[in-house]
Amino acid sequence: MNLLESCWFLVAFLIITIVLLVDPASSTPGFGANSVLGGLATPSSQQKFIYRFSAVLIVSFFTLTTILSVLN
Numbered sequence: 001m002n003l004l005e006s007c008w009f010l011v012a013f014l015i016i017t018i019v020l021l022v023d024p025a026s027s028t029p030g031f032g033a034n035s036v037l038g039g040l041a042t043p044s045s046q047q048k049f050i051y052r053f054s055a056v057l058i059v060s061f062f063t064l065t066t067i068l069s070v071l072n
Contacts (some may be wrong), residue, residue, distance in 0.1 A: 011060050014057055
């Protein structure tokens with residue numbers, strides 16, 4: 001297994017971990033809140049970081065997948 005494949009597995013593992021650990025229900029403000037108003041709530045700075053980090057991981061995964069398919 002070469003370095004690109006190892007990076008690909010690491011990125012895939014990180015994406016799966018983020019998807020399983022981040023609870024989208026925690027972004028709503030409180031129990032019993034209006035669902036219409038809950039959708040308008042702005043995400044916290046920690047949530048913004050996770051969203052950006054996951055977007056970077058997804059782009060990296062796509063790029064690595066493309067590179068690996070061209071090389072093989």
